[in-house]
Amino acid sequence: MNTSKRWLPHTFKIALLTLLLLWTLIPIIWMVLSSFKSNDIITAGTPRVFFTPILEHYTSLFSSGNSLWPYLLNSLFIAGVSTLIAVVLGCMAGFGLSRIRIKGKQHLAFWIISTRMAPIAAVIVPLYLLFRYLYLLDTHAGLIVAYLSFNLPFAIWLMTAFFDDLPPDLEEAAMIDGATKLQAFRYVVLPLMTPGLVTTAILCFIFAWNDYAFAQTFSGPNTQTIPIAAAQLLTQTGIDWGKLLAIGTIVVCPMAIAGLLVKRWLVKGLTLGAVK
Amino acid sequence: MATLQLNNIVKDFGGTQVIKGVDLEVKDREFVVFVGPSGCGKSTLMRMIAGLESATSGDILIDGERINDVGPADRGLAMVFQSYALYPHMSVEDNMGFSMRLAKVPTAERREKVLAAARILQLEELLDRKPRALSGGQRQRVAIGRAIVRNPSIFLFDEPLSNLDAALRVQMRIELARLHEELDATMIYVTHDQIEAMTMADKIVVLQGGVVEQIGSPMALYHHPANLFVAGFIGSPKMNFLDVEIRRADAEGVDVVLPGGDCRVPVEGDGVSIGDKLTLGIRPEHLKLDDQGALTGKILVIERLGGTTSLYLEKGDSQWILVADGDVTSRVHDQIRFSFDPACAHLLKGNGDALPHRHRHPLADIDRKENGGLSV
Ligand SMILES: Nc1ncnc2c1ncn2[C@@H]1O[C@H](COP(=O)(O)OP(=O)(O)O)[C@@H](O)[C@H]1O
Numbered sequence: 172m173n174t175s176k177r178w179l180p181h182t183f184k185i186a187l188l189t190l191l192l193l194w195t196l197i198p199i200i201w202m203v204l205s206s207f208k209s210n211d212i213i214t215a216g217t218p219r220v221f222f223t224p225i226l227e228h229y230t231s232l233f234s235s236g237n238s239l240w241p242y243l244l245n246s247l248f249i250a251g252v253s254t255l256i257a258v259v260l261g262c263m264a265g266f267g268l269s270r271i272r273i274k275g276k277q278h279l280a281f282w283i284i285s286t287r288m289a290p291i292a293a294v295i296v297p298l299y300l301l302f303r304y305l306y307l308l309d310t311h312a313g314l315i316v317a318y319l320s321f322n323l324p325f326a327i328w329l330m331t332a333f334f335d336d337l338p339p340d341l342e343e344a345a346m347i348d349g350a351t352k353l354q355a356f357r358y359v360v361l362p363l364m365t366p367g368l369v370t371t372a373i374l375c376f377i378f379a380w381n382d383y384a385f386a387q388t389f390s391g392p393n394t395q396t397i398p399i400a401a402a403q404l405l406t407q408t409g410i411d412w413g414k415l416l417a418i419g420t421i422v423v424c425p426m427a428i429a430g431l432l433v434k435r436w437l438v439k440g441l442t443l444g445a446v447k
Numbered sequence: 448m449a450t451l452q453l454n455n456i457v458k459d460f461g462g463t464q465v466i467k468g469v470d471l472e473v474k475d476r477e478f479v480v481f482v483g484p485s486g487c488g489k490s491t492l493m494r495m496i497a498g499l500e501s502a503t504s505g506d507i508l509i510d511g512e513r514i515n516d517v518g519p520a521d522r523g524l525a526m527v528f529q530s531y532a533l534y535p536h537m538s539v540e541d542n543m544g545f546s547m548r549l550a551k552v553p554t555a556e557r558r559e560k561v562l563a564a565a566r567i568l569q570l571e572e573l574l575d576r577k578p579r580a581l582s583g584g585q586r587q588r589v590a591i592g593r594a595i596v597r598n599p600s601i602f603l604f605d606e607p608l609s610n611l612d613a614a615l616r617v618q619m620r621i622e623l624a625r626l627h628e629e630l631d632a633t634m635i636y637v638t639h640d641q642i643e644a645m646t647m648a649d650k651i652v653v654l655q656g657g658v659v660e661q662i663g664s665p666m667a668l669y670h671h672p673a674n675l676f677v678a679g680f681i682g683s684p685k686m687n688f689l690d691v692e693i694r695r696a697d698a699e700g701v702d703v704v705l706p707g708g709d710c711r712v713p714v715e716g717d718g719v720s721i722g723d724k725l726t727l728g729i730r731p732e733h734l735k736l737d738d739q740g741a742l743t744g745k746i747l748v749i750e751r752l753g754g755t756t757s758l759y760l761e762k763g764d765s766q767w768i769l770v771a772d773g774d775v776t777s778r779v780h781d782q783i784r785f786s787f788d789p790a791c792a793h794l795l796k797g798n799g800d801a802l803p804h805r806h807r808h809p810l811a812d813i814d815r816k817e818n819g820g821l822s823v
């Protein structure tokens with residue numbers, strides 16, 4: 172009786188999830204598959220499911236006169252450094268914000284995260300002017316700062332939430348055990364914060380890695396990132412679909428894997444077996 | 448050797464005074480229990496002793512030295528938290544050895560000391576486990592073990608048994624009392640459970656609303672409560688209260704009006720006069736069924752515990768409890784008469800203060816050691 176009642180909604184749920192999965196995955200699968208097809212097959216009127224995979228688009232991306240390497244290194248460096256700074260500062264600020272006892276703490280926390288809520292378009296012009304005065308246009312530092320302006324408040328906010336979940340009893344126990352505040356942080360708090368740190372790092376990295384608007388505005392010949400390289404393939408004389416899809420694959424795949432990792436960590440959450 | 452002294456300790460949390468001037472002296476090797484209802488400031492007081500919270504004003508002295516400005520790491524104390532606060536990412540052995548690791552004690556010596564503490568607490572089998580693989584009682588032991596390993600001058604316990612089930616709680620209570628005997632250390636213990644306080648303490652500190660209501664041995668609090676709050680808080684089941692009026696007061700005692708005739712309670716009657724309204728307090732176990740008794744009540748509920756029977760009585764518009772023998776034959780709805788020995792009664796003034804008894808109870812000032820070891 173009971174199972175037959177739940178049977179219908181259950182199939183419905185499965186169907187809905189399947190649809191959603193197809194909706195999300197098909198473009199990505201199409202992109203990845205097509206990046207191994209020759210341009211003729213990609214642009215043919217009828218899509219081909221079976222084909223001989225070729226690596227031509229990838230090899231030409233990295234070998235031709237305009238190699239993708241500098242773009243890739245710029246992306247890795249800028250996203251990596253801005254993530255590192257955001258996580259380190261976010262961790263410290265989040266810990267402070269979570270543990271401090273002051274009036275209006277939630278207002279302070281809200282103000283910090285509210286700076287992350289501004290649309291990118293709204294900050295681009297002021298940042299551009301600022302960067303021009305500070306000679307930060309077409310520098311790695313400039314883009315790192317631009318990404319930090321969004322990632323830092325986000326990292327602080329996320330880390331505050333993770334620290335809020337960690338009972339202060341643990342640090343206090345460590346301090347009574349003879350630890351200084353720093354030792355308590357190093358030996359007790361930090362190891363328990365790994366899920367929070369990894370989650371924050373991956374989310375910050377994704378933001379910087381995927382960004383097009385900031386890179387388009389602030390970068391120059393020396394600092395262009397992968398999304399810019401992709402955009403450069405959209406020329407007035409035509410679109411090189413094969414290369415474009417290969418770049419797309421290079422951009423998306425690491426992030427998709429990282430996304431799965433975040434999910435694993437987030438689901439795992441903080442396992443605090445020692446408290447209660 | 449460790450004594451603790453608190454002088455006029457005040458704690459202010461953003462404008463609200465939570466501890467309102469506490470004075471206390473803890474002797475070496477004493478087992479002191481802070482007891483009081485939830486939110487009365489017990490944990491706050493303990494955390495100030497531990498150094499986790501600073502005192503807004505007043506002095507905290509350990510062995511006569513003011514330590515207000517000494518950090519928690521350097522006070523030489525150990526604390527067992529209500530949540531146990533075990534480090535989830537460390538094994539039991541590492542949890543217990545953490546303080547020694549910080550102090551850079553060599554590994555071999557560390558292991559030896561952890562093993563010694565583990566032996567006392569029967570934790571040897573569990574040394575490699577992580578806290579999440581332990582039961583509540585085992586976590587409790589690890590937390591205590593972590594404290595023992597430090598060999599502290601003073602042990603602090605903040606409601607350590609409140610997350611355990613009833614049977615385990617009784618067992619750990621006995622174990623803690625045994626531990627106190629064995630380690631011969633000064634211990635301060637926080638609880639809201641007056642039974643834990645009565646059974647373990649050398650000295651009980653009754654707190655309410657950030658104020659010390661009374662300090663004394665369990666028997667002193669039981670036989671000589673200083674005020675209405677302590678009278679009602681200490682003892683289980685709770686003391687019965689009745690509004691009475693003074694007929695006569697002199698050096699021998701105070702006569703109060705009861706329905707079945709006057710009653711002379713042997714308390715000092717200074718400062719009260721005829722006609723004053725008082726509260727008479729009498730414990731359930733001091734009431735006895737008596738066909739000639741001065742008091743009457745109707746039985747609402749009977750709880751038979753085997754050895755004793757609790758009779759819940761309707762008496763006027765208040766409810767009383769009478770603890771009788773296990774084999775009383777009374778039934779629900781019976782109208783019964785009962786009496787009490789006036790020497791066991793307490794008289795409390797309108798402001799809550801008790802009139803002092805003229806004679807000290809012989810057990811009131813005996814400490815536990817003279818009492819022949821464990822009082823559990
Ligand atoms: N960090 C704090 N900030 C503000 N108020 C607090 C803080 N800690 C405790 N209090 C308040 O102090 C009072 C006493 O708390 P506590 O010492 O934990 O009581 P107990 O341990 O007796 O239950 C409570 O009213 C509580 O709300």
Ligand SMILES: [Mg+2]
Nearest residue numbers: 489490491606
């Ligand atoms: Mg408490």
